Every structure is written in structure tokens, then in C-alpha cells.
Amino acid sequence: MRVFVSSTRVDADWTDQLCAFLSDRGFKPMLDGRDIGSADVWKHRVKTLLSSVEAVVFVLTDDSAEAIECEWEISEAQRQGKRVVAVLPAALQVRPPDFLAERNFILFYSDPVAPESGFYAGQKRLEAALRQKPLNVRVTRPVAPPTPPPRAPPPREPVMIPYDPAYLAPPPRRGFRMPWFRLGLLAAVGGASYYTATNEQFRSGLGTAWTEASAVLLAPAADEDDAPPDxxxxxxxxxxxxxxxxxxxxxxxxxxxxxxxxxxxxxxxxxxxxxxxxxxxxxxxxxxxxxxxxxxxxxxxxxxxxSRPTAPSTAGVTLIDPGVAVRAGRAGANVRASPGLRARRLVRVEAGAALTVTGRTQTGGHRWYRVQLGNGQTGWARDDVLVTAEGQPVRI
Missing domain, CATH: 2.30.30.40 (SH3 Domains)
Incomplete structure (x- = not known):
């Protein structure tokens, strides 16, 4: 199933994680910024991509809510009758756009007010929303002309039945009959009842099985919403x-x-x-x-x-001592195992989380900072997802 993903370049990090999840679940995601060549006319190419997909996933953030390009893409998808699913990586600080005001959003962050929120629940809800049959496609059918009311049949003349005493008499009563099958079933039930009443070992085993079954059926079920299964x-x-x-x-x-x-x-x-x-x-x-x-x-x-305990590598890294206190941006930040968007994600921190920069390196046109979390864990975060305590971009 082909899915068009609409987002901004600022949310590219989170969008890559979403596309990886869709690929693992058997979908084929199409990105507006990655699958469109620079020589193509943008709107014409987007129309072609939208006509080839079955659904559209809109990454709704503070940036995409105010982006004119995203608004045009969603409007074009609605015009073509595509199903549009909006997902929220983090809480919005701005008013949702008017073209999505009447839709239910899928929350990928934990919200105590929403019972089905969080990254784990958001994955399940997104997959279910994409696999259901489309509901927003309007099909116009020709209206058939009204059917004329049926004509009433002509009145029928009453039929006279001659009097016959044999016709009105009740049927004769049959004598007592007991088929052989019923006799055999009755004998089997009586034998089983007698064996159960006289065999002490059988009654004891039956009581034990009943007790175990009652314990399993009446045991309180585990609350699967408290934590994901292991x-x-x-x-x-x-x-x-x-x-x-x-x-x-x-x-x-x-x-x-x-x-x-x-x-x-x-x-x-x-x-x-x-x-x-x-x-x-x-x-x-x-x-x-x-x-x-x-x-x-x-x-x-x-x-x-x-195979043996190893310390983090410092090759090509400029050490920053003492460390500089920074915070995660308003969209949060992904802390990875090494510099680069393809590196394994260690943890995702929420917006405003406190971090300490202990080193830096230059990779792929961006400056990557080695950061330390409050629990002592270290990793790497890109420069555009970090801000200073005053909310300014980090340049160390």
C-alpha cells in the first residue's frame, strides 16, 4: 500500500522514523522532499504522486501547520478523494489549521487527558487507520426514476366450501411410542450419572479441574495499558x-x-x-x-x-570542557549512538529537556554535539534540534 507523507524539512528527523515504521509494517511511504526531482514542476509532480497513493499521512507540527506547501498538498489530496490521517509528534503550540479542524488526530506523545496517546499506541492507531476501507470517497450514482405504485388486484369472489364432518374432526391420537435412539441416549445418561455418583476418584478429579478452571477464568486480567508487553x-x-x-x-x-x-x-x-x-x-x-x-x-x-566493556570513541571529536548546558527544541530531540541520521536512536527527549554538551564534530553539513542526559547516558544530537537556555540556536 503506497502512502504519501506530507511534512516539512524541519521535521525530517521524526519523519524518517515514521517512514521506517511504515516500511516495517508493509507500507511504501513516498516523501514530498525526497522523491521529487529538482527539475520537475513541484505542483504537477505532487499531483502525480497523490494520484498513485491510497492514503496521505500529514505530520502536524508547529511548522507544518503554518506551511503553505503542506496546506496545498492536503487540499489537493482531499480534492482527489484520498484518506488523510494527521499525526502529532508533540503537543501543538499553535492553532490547528482550518482544513484539519474537524479531524481526529493521532497523538504520538503521551497526553494524560487522551487515553490512547503515546508512541506505542500511536503506531497501532496509525496502522489501523491506514488499513481500514476508505470512508471519504464520494461515489455519485445515477438516480433511478420513481417506481409507480402497484395496482390493486381486482376483488375476488368468495369461495364456498361444502360442509364435511370428516374435514372438521380432530386427527386421531397416537399411542405411546419410544424410538430406540431415545432409549439408548437415556440409558447412557443414566449410566454416566450412576458412575459419577459411585466413583470417588472421578469425583475428586472433576472437582480439582473445576477449581483450576475457575481460578484461571476469574483471575483479574493484567492491564496492558500500563506498560507495553515484553x-x-x-x-x-x-x-x-x-x-x-x-x-x-x-x-x-x-x-x-x-x-x-x-x-x-x-x-x-x-x-x-x-x-x-x-x-x-x-x-x-x-x-x-x-x-x-x-x-x-x-x-x-x-x-x-x-565482547568486552568499551568506552565511547573520541576520534575526530572536539572536546568541550567544561560542558555547556543546552535544551531540546520545541519539537524534542533524538539522541543517537553516533553522528548521522542513519545512526541508531538511543532515546528521544521531550521539548525543553536539559542536556549538557561535552563535544562536537562536523558531519553531513551539520554540526553534531555529544550530549549527556540527566541519567548519565551520552549520545549525539544535531545542531538544529538544540537551543540555548534563552531559546537561541546553539553554536559552540
């Missing part, structure tokens, strides 16, 4: 490494399923020992099944492990 139900081969393995220099994410888009159960710090008891191969990559300290089961990618 990977204990995922089938993996039992396996133990020959030598102990540790989390890599950038740490490791323990997920509830062996996929990069699965929910993170716990963020393991660098050089943390891994309790591995199984593994599973997915798309040519190995995922190790690990048991966390709280007893939950998760999966760690093979590239996030090391």
Missing part, C-alpha cells in the same frame, strides 16, 4: 554465548520485539553486562534475547553488543 512470548532459539557480552560504547536498547521500530523496554548504559539466553535471526541480523534486572525479557541487536 518479549517473553516471542519464539526464539535457546542460546548462550561462549564468552560474556556487554552493551556497546553507545549503550544498547532492549526492545520488546526483534525490530528496530519495536518499543524500548530499557536503555542499557555502555559496558553493561547482558544476560543472554537465546537469539533470533530477522532479515539477516541477529537479535539476542536478554533477561533484564526486573525479570522482563527483551531483544538487543547484535551491533549494539561488544
Amino acid at each position: 518479549g517473553s512470548r516471542v519464539s526464539a532459539h535457546d542460546w548462550t554465548p561462549e564468552s560474556p557480552l556487554f552493551a556497546g560504547a553507545s549503550g544498547a536498547n532492549a526492545r520488546n520485539y526483534p525490530l528496530p521500530s519495536a518499543t524500548i523496554l530499557q536503555e542499557l548504559p555502555a559496558a553493561a553486562p547482558l544476560n543472554i539466553n537465546g537469539r533470533m535471526e530477522v532479515q539477516g541480523d541477529w537479535w539476542f534475547r536478554v533477561v533484564l534486572e526486573d525479570g522482563r525479557v527483551g531483544f538487543v541487536h547484535e551491533e549494539a553488543t561488544a
